Amino acid sequence: MSRLEGRTALITGAGTGIGRAVAERFAREGARVVIADKDADAASAVTASIGAAARAAVVDISDEASVETAFGDLVAAGWSPDVVVANAGVQLFGQDARAGDLDLDVWRRTIDINLTGTFLTVKHAVRAMLGSGGGSIILTGSPTGIRGEGSEFTAYSTSKAGIHGLARTVAAAYARDGIRVNAVVPAYTETGLVTSISADPEARAAIVSRIPAGRAGTPADIEGIMVFLAGDDAAFATGALFAVDGGMSTL
Numbered sequence: 001m002s003r004l005e006g007r008t009a010l011i012t013g014a015g016t017g018i019g020r021a022v023a024e025r026f027a028r029e030g031a032r033v034v035i036a037d038k039d040a041d042a043a044s045a046v047t048a049s050i051g052a053a054a055r056a057a058v059v060d061i062s063d064e065a066s067v068e069t070a071f072g073d074l075v076a077a078g079w080s081p082d083v084v085v086a087n088a089g090v091q092l093f094g095q096d097a098r099a100g101d102l103d104l105d106v107w108r109r110t111i112d113i114n115l116t117g118t119f120l121t122v123k124h125a126v127r128a129m130l131g132s133g134g135g136s137i138i139l140t141g142s143p144t145g146i147r148g149e150g151s152e153f154t155a156y157s158t159s160k161a162g163i164h165g166l167a168r169t170v171a172a173a174y175a176r177d178g179i180r181v182n183a184v185v186p187a188y189t190e191t192g193l194v195t196s197i198s199a200d201p202e203a204r205a206a207i208v209s210r211i212p213a214g215r216a217g218t219p220a221d222i223e224g225i226m227v228f229l230a231g232d233d234a235a236f237a238t239g240a241l242f243a244v245d246g247g248m249s250t251l
């Protein structure tokens with residue numbers, strides 16, 4: 001369990017859910033981890049539970065000054081990340097809607113955090129990595145960015161399709177600089193993001209019935225692919241989407 005020994009990894013949205021599980025696993029694999037989240041209390045709690053190998057960074061990914069300051073502070077402190085997981089995101093269930101019914105503010109909030117926030121994380125990750133010999137950037141995508149997963153997910157699906165395009169473009173642009181960029185595509189994974197589904201037995205059964213493996217994903221299911229993409233075993237993997245979805249994409 002030391003595949004990431006000597007690495008420093010920043011994970012956005014690491015205060016809970018998938019990001020937290022990935023950060024804890026990276027720490028178990030020997031990395032130093034930066035727990036980056038907008039929620040200061042959550043970031044501090046995860047940092048404290050990991051111990052000396054962790055450092056909290058309170059950051060709002062939709063605000064460039066906040067992202068730039070976070071990376072600047074890390075570089076100054078000798079914690080310049082060579083792995084960045086741009087994972088933070090929101091899905092505004094009950095507000096995201098069919099295009100004709102979608103409020104512009106809901107569209108903007110979703111795009112500002114999920115797409116612009118991921119772009120800003122990538123932009124400043126690339127700048128930090130160019131100064132330190134390269135690294136691995138991993139984005140969290142979604143099946144909704146590949147095909148229709150719900151007529152009401154207009155803003156969310158668009159933001160995730162954009163993230164997949166961002167991964168490919170940035171991967172091609174910086175491959176010769178030793179920077180790899182990939183996207184992990186989890187299926188329905190039970191976290192706080194999806195409580196409106198997990199708390200509704202009918203809605204939950206409907207989505208699980210579309211996963212050939214016959215169960216929902218858990219944050220722990222997403223850790224292994226992240227370790228692989230962060231490390232040297234993935235040295236020739238860049239610009240790709242990696243589904244971790246119990247076979248959902250086969251249907």
Ligand SMILES: NC(=O)c1ccc[n+]([C@@H]2O[C@H](COP(=O)([O-])OP(=O)(O)OC[C@H]3O[C@@H](n4cnc5c(N)ncnc54)[C@H](O)[C@@H]3O)[C@@H](O)[C@H]2O)c1
Nearest residue numbers: 013015016017018038060061087088089188189191192193
């Ligand atoms: N849960 C799923 O079924 C699922 C499926 C596919 C993709 N995803 C994606 O996985 C990622 C993580 O989702 P999760 O399920 O762990 O959700 P979650 O709600 O459990 O965690 C999201 C984290 O992001 C943080 N965050 C939100 N806005 C932020 C901002 N502006 N700046 C910094 N941090 C911010 C939150 O504070 C929270 O800690 C998201 O990008 C989500 O779209 C989730």
